Amino acid sequence: EAQVTQNPRYLITVTGKKLTVTCSQNMNHEYMSWYRQDPGLGLRQIYYSMNVEVTDKGDVPEGYKVSRKEKRNFPLILESPSPNQTSLYFCASSFRTGGYEQYFGPGTRLTVT
Amino acid sequence: GENVEQHPSTLSVQEGDSAVIKCTYSDSASNYFPWYKQELGKGPQLIIDIRSNVGEKKDQRIAVTLNKTAKHFSLHITETQPEDSAVYFCAASSNYQLIWGAGTKLIIKP
Numbered sequence: 291e292a293q294v295t296q297n298p299r300y301l302i303t304v305t306g307k308k309l310t311v312t313c314s315q316n317m318n319h320e321y322m323s324w325y326r327q328d329p330g331l332g333l334r335q336i337y338y339s340m341n342v343e344v345t346d347k348g349d350v351p352e353g354y355k356v357s358r359k360e361k362r363n364f365p366l367i368l369e370s371p372s373p374n375q376t377s378l379y380f381c382a383s384s385f386r387t388g389g390y391e392q393y394f395g396p397g398t399r400l401t402v403t
Numbered sequence: 404g405e406n407v408e409q410h411p412s413t414l415s416v417q418e419g420d421s422a423v424i425k426c427t428y429s430d431s432a433s434n435y436f437p438w439y440k441q442e443l444g445k446g447p448q449l450i451i452d453i454r455s456n457v458g459e460k461k462d463q464r465i466a467v468t469l470n471k472t473a474k475h476f477s478l479h480i481t482e483t484q485p486e487d488s489a490v491y492f493c494a495a496s497s498n499y500q501l502i503w504g505a506g507t508k509l510i511i512k513p
Contacts, residue, residue, distance in 0.1 A: 294446075330412075332492065332505035333447070380446050388499040389435035389454065394446030 292317045296381050296395035303371055304403055311366045311398050313381030321387045322364040323348070324356065326377040327397075333380070339364055340387055371402040405430040405497035409504030417512050422483055424507045426493035427475040435496035436469060436476045441506075442489045450491075451478070483511050 294315045303309055315322065323338040325348075335348030339358040353375055355367040364383075368375060379398045384390040406429045416422045428436075434455040439447035453460045453467045453476065460467050464483075469476040476495075480487055488511045493504040 330505065332409075333503045335500075335503075338500075382446070388496050388501075389452075391437070391449045391452070392439075392447075392501065394448065397444075397446055 292393070294381055294383055294393050294395035296379075296398050298398060299396060300399045302401045302403065305372055306370050309368050309371060309400075311368075311379060311381075311400070313364045313366065313395060314362050315364075315381075315383040315393070316362065317383060317385075317393065318361065319383040319385055319393075320361070321385070321390070322358065322381065322383045323392070324354070324364070324366050325380045325382065326350065327380060328377050336366070336379075338387070371400075373402050376400060376402050405433065405495060405500075405502040407493060407495050407502045407504045409493050409507055411507060412505065413508045413510070415510040415512060416483055418483055418485065420483055422478075422480045422487070422509055424478045424491055424493070424509070425475060426477070426495075426504050427473075428495040428497075428502070429474065430495070430497040430502075431471075431474065433474075433495040433497045433502075436467070437494050437501070438465075438467060438478045439492045439494070440489045441492065447492055480509075483509075485511050485513065487511050 324336040325333045337356040339345045381395040382392040384392045437452035441447040466479045494501045
């Protein structure tokens, strides 16, 4: 089954404790992206990757890191989480960027206390 | 840069009635306009899309219209059903990136 998986689905952590949210897709997609979703603000892009070893900042990259060492995986790293990073996070992938359907993961609900 | 505005933020309609959600975009070079539906507890899912060389597209009860001159596009849902309750997002492709609207919460009243 074609899908995007994210782990963990729920995470409660404390300020400053490094964490990683994993994202994996099995569709051989070139493009992958991370979004955060906050009430009233819609989907805001954090980082995206157009292919292996190619990543770029989205609209809200501060406090986040990403890597794309393999085509299928695109982990999101929070080196020192803060309470303003409490949010719902989505990973997405598509064949290429631009005019192609994006497939979203189920989301990761992160709470930073 | 590109900006996409989506209205209304919340829409409540009686079951069986039609619902219309509207979006405007700023970049005249945008050429791809998808609509996504997000059900509670899930990620957004593409329901319909339209490209700039087409004015209208239909898929059963849903349709999208595009007015390139006015730079706006709309989602139309007819004969609404309880399962249409969700958050709907529009987006526009600009410089190979998707710019998202803020979302519309559609409520279907029984």
